[in-house]
Amino acid sequence: MSDAPFRQDTHQGFSNQAGMAGNPGQIQLPAGVGVASPWTRLGAALLDSLLMLVTLWIGWMIWAATIAGTGQTPAKRLMGLRVIGADSLRPVGFAKMFWMRGIVGSLVSQIAIPITLGILLFMPFWDKRNQNIWDKVSNTYVVNDANDAWATKPNLMT
Helix, strand or coil, rough: CCCCEEEEEHHEEEHHHHCCEEEECCCCCCCCCCCCCCCCHHHHHHHHHHHHHCCCHHHHHHHHHHHHHHHCCCHHHHHHHEEEEEECCCCHHHHHHHHHHHHHHHHHHHHHHHHHCCCCHHHHCCCCCCCHHHHHCCEEEEEEECCCCCCCCCCCCC
16 A cells, blocks of 8 residues: 555546656545545544434445445445545445455454554544544545546436
8 A cells, every 4th residue: 555645636547656747656536536534534434323323223234235335334425425445446345345344444443442542543633544444454545425436326317
């Protein structure tokens, strides 16, 4: 995983090539897509918790299972956020969302967060790419994608 800062460009090319236009080592994201702020991510986590409570987990699980292949949870879908792979810069699939972020990431966080007395919960506030422990474990980023740059939402108007 590169330590280079993100670069938002005006064209739709996806690249993680180093040495772009005088900015070596920057990663290019599609137009209109940017790294989600820690506050936005906190809002999504709180909204997911609220949705889990309101739907008694069952509704949230069904909804999450149907959209996990787009790199989203129900709250991320409502807030226009998406989880993308650091290696591909594309939305992660169901397996990565479930196994790496859900199972492995949760196990690691359940060990690491108590050891650090909860300090790791604030990791997105100091990480240069706003990543938390789940993102680091699964090699992903959470981005704002309000315009659905990867066209994963069904077009119901046709």
